[in-house]
Amino acid sequence: MEPIEDLPGTLGAWSAGRGPLYLLLAARFRQVIDDGLLPSGTRLPPDRALAAALSVGRGTVVAAYDLLREEGRIVRRQGSGTRVAATAASRQPGADASTTPMFLHLLDPPDGLLLLSCAAPDDPPPEVAEAYGRIGLTARDLGYHPAGHPVLRAALADRYSARGRPTAPEQILVTTGAQQALSLLTQLLVAPGDSVLVEAPTYPGALDVLRQAGAVLRPVATGPDGIDVRAAAAVMDRHRPAMAYVISEYHNPTGAVLPAPQARRLAAAAAESGVRLVDDAVLGGLGFDGSGSGPGLQAPITVDSLSKAVWGGLRVGWLRGPASLVRRLSRLKAIHDLGTDVPAQLAAADLLRGFDTLLRRRCAGLRERHDHLRAELAARLPSWHCPAVPGGQTLWVRLPRGDGGSFAQTAARHGVAVLPGGVLDTTGASAAYLRIPFLLDPPVLTEAVRRLAAAWRAYDRSGAAGRPGPTALGAAVV
Structure with a gap:
């Protein structure tokens, strides 16, 4: 041509x-x-x-x-x-749009497929409808609040202060879910070619945002005790990344909690290197003991939302950070949407008044489903390694052989969608893993494991378990 x-x-x-x-x-x-x-x-x-x-x-x-x-x-x-190139239309993962199955299945839900690829509650608790019934809209209010409605900003600041982190409303930015908070932060702080520290593995939605921004990802391994703090400090000292993104409590996908001494060392290393440390605390309150989240990492910047503790359809998230940063992000958010839905914000503020009771009930239900899923996996797939977690929403499952990406394709043909570990790990070290959430009702989890067991038998018999699997991109188009 x-x-x-x-x-x-x-x-x-x-x-x-x-x-x-x-x-x-x-x-x-x-x-x-x-x-x-x-x-x-x-x-x-x-x-x-x-x-x-x-x-x-x-x-x-x-x-x-x-x-x-x-x-x-x-x-x-x-x-x-x-x-x-003739194949130029085949985009790289995260370059312009997500290729993660977690998001693709939301855009185009497949018929008859049990979705274990998206870790989010599948129905709202009754408190959501009750909160909407109690809200009152203030007269003579234009309804545009780019930084967030004052009622919700004050309620969130009070909640942080009561948990040992003194916070003013000016330090809170209300967003349309934590995903928007991550997107706005990245747009403001990360220029193309900037380094960003991430965990390996980590939340794939964050990887999508960072790749779209043209960031150079600097992965640091995370395990049963959270991120390798010594390695993270070395990366921050050497590369001075524009941002360090971590999940310190009930990690997605591993379920790990970063112990307090390591959390303090990580925060100190970031401060010494001048790196903006961002803690994704969306899962922070989901400990099975029902005690809720403690002070946590106490990173300078925290993102959070009600999507996991309450319901994903309540698109209310927030960012806690320095007031100067919140002002800059508010101006950026105004360009995007002029502010998050006001009735949803007022409902969220109402929910926060009885939030601890709701959270304890949710955590008790998660623990029951966690135990049920592990029991089903042990009975039907005893060769899979499925360690217990202390909270959160997902099991980090290691296959005895084969590749999570190629097995995910077999599983989809057997009617169940799972997220392969390669999609969550930029190093490729998690290729043998699957992320499996324990959010569905116990009978549905039982059926999902039955399908996974059938898929594993077919996969193992085919010899695919002994062959290298596809790349993350290949796995993503399941």
């Missing part, structure tokens, strides 16, 4: 952003290729010609082309030049 006539015009104001020029140029190429403005087979200008047309150094173009070639969006051959 002939080269496009006005490539600089098609690229537009590609350099209007933060970060190295080659990353900005690659990001714009990625967008126009994925949008179909540069069809497969289109011939791209030579390095020097494009550099002259864009008034940049040749090294900028070479570095951008190299990155696009590694992603499979372009091909470069001696003698035939540079062209848009």
